[in-house]
Amino acid sequence: MFEFITQPWPWYVAGPLIGLTVPTLLIIGNKTFGISSSMRHVCAACIPGDIPFFKYDWKKEIWNLFFVLGVFFGGMIAMQLLANPNPVVVNPTLAKELATYGITDFQGLVPSQLFNWDSLLSLRGFIMIVFGGFLVGFGTRYAGGCTSGHAIMGLSALQWPSLIATCCFMLGGFLMANFILPLIMQL
Amino acid sequence: MQTNELLDTSPEFEARALDAMCVNESQLEHKWYHNIKYLLVGLGFGIIFVKAEIISWFRIQEMFRLQSFHMYGIIGSAVVVGMISVWLIKRFNIKTIYGEKIIIHPKEFNKGQIYGGLIFGLGWAITGACPGPLYAQIGSGATVIIITLLSAIAGTWVYGKFRSKLPH
Numbered sequence A: 001m002f003e004f005i006t007q008p009w010p011w012y013v014a015g016p017l018i019g020l021t022v023p024t025l026l027i028i029g030n031k032t033f034g035i036s037s038s039m040r041h042v043c044a045a046c047i048p049g050d051i052p053f054f055k056y057d058w059k060k061e062i063w064n065l066f067f068v069l070g071v072f073f074g075g076m077i078a079m080q081l082l083a084n085p086n087p088v089v090v091n092p093t094l095a096k097e098l099a100t101y102g103i104t105d106f107q108g109l110v111p112s113q114l115f116n117w118d119s120l121l122s123l124r125g126f127i128m129i130v131f132g133g134f135l136v137g138f139g140t141r142y143a144g145g146c147t148s149g150h151a152i153m154g155l156s157a158l159q160w161p162s163l164i165a166t167c168c169f170m171l172g173g174f175l176m177a178n179f180i181l182p183l184i185m186q187l
Numbered sequence B: 001m002q003t004n005e006l007l008d009t010s011p012e013f014e015a016r017a018l019d020a021m022c023v024n025e026s027q028l029e030h031k032w033y034h035n036i037k038y039l040l041v042g043l044g045f046g047i048i049f050v051k052a053e054i055i056s057w058f059r060i061q062e063m064f065r066l067q068s069f070h071m072y073g074i075i076g077s078a079v080v081v082g083m084i085s086v087w088l089i090k091r092f093n094i095k096t097i098y099g100e101k102i103i104i105h106p107k108e109f110n111k112g113q114i115y116g117g118l119i120f121g122l123g124w125a126i127t128g129a130c131p132g133p134l135y136a137q138i139g140s141g142a143t144v145i146i147i148t149l150l151s152a153i154a155g156t157w158v159y160g161k162f163r164s165k166l167p168h
Helices: A002-006 A011-019 A021-029 A037-046 A058-081 A092-100 A123-143 A147-156 A160-185 B011-017 B032-051 B057-064 B070-091 B112-127 B131-139 B145-165
Strands: none
Touching (some): A011 A147, A011 B070, A037 A058, A058 B131, A092 B057, A147 B112
8 A cells, every 4th residue: 555655656646736726825815826936936035135026025925935934855755665666667769868868867856867956067067957947947937837726726826827837838848958959968 | 905806807807817827816814924935835846846856857758758747747636636626616715824715716718838838848849847846956956057047037028028019
């Protein structure tokens, strides 16, 4: 039974559970599901400067900061107590492609050969960690939401701007993963 | 103090409404510990993220190379469940646990969804994580992702600073 929990969960279990976050947050406090806004609240709380975009009562959104703190702890609990002892199963074609960039360690959820403290000092690592993160933060705010806010919450509420946003997320991802990232990973 | 948040057209409301974030919060005043329930929901969320390998960089690469159905199945079924539950809430006028009406604000279209969406997508493929998974990845022990998160916060800040100069 326990093994059932420690092995990777299939999409038809995880997906519906995630979908239930939408009504749960609505029912427990009329909150619309979204995660990227947490970064806006952090800016508003810590470094608002003179910037109007960060001048709002961020304390009203503190539920969101509690939420992402929970996500952090959830990640910790799942890794400490429910971890999958086996290496991540990676698609063979992808594995072959990654091997050409020197990535062969599939033990963790995040490839340790790409994302580690030492790699920050390399051009490849710096691009993937810092530049990649920057694009995520900048892009989600510009779009007004991430996969949680647009793809899941927005589509659940039948908002067509969210459909547009989601399509652009995927398009950007496809472009990067298939055409640009191979170049970055060769650095 | 406004009695009906929905009719609030102050600049502060506009600033929040332009974003995909909650603008229809409870009118009731709650003590801080009422926020613990959101932490608990987040906890469950983080566990699902790790156990379903949603936070796995490899799964995201597979998704963008059409090498696996996993992420599509997750997002697709999540949306279906979300749609059904929103429909049920509206159909049966389900209220919050505090008895307030549930209202979902419509999202306004602006070109930021296109440009920002593309930019986020580029970053998503590089990091293999959207904002939620970043928190879970750090929790799961990939501590260098703290730098990714700080860079993302920096990106958010830079957007905020220059947004009036960006096309919307």
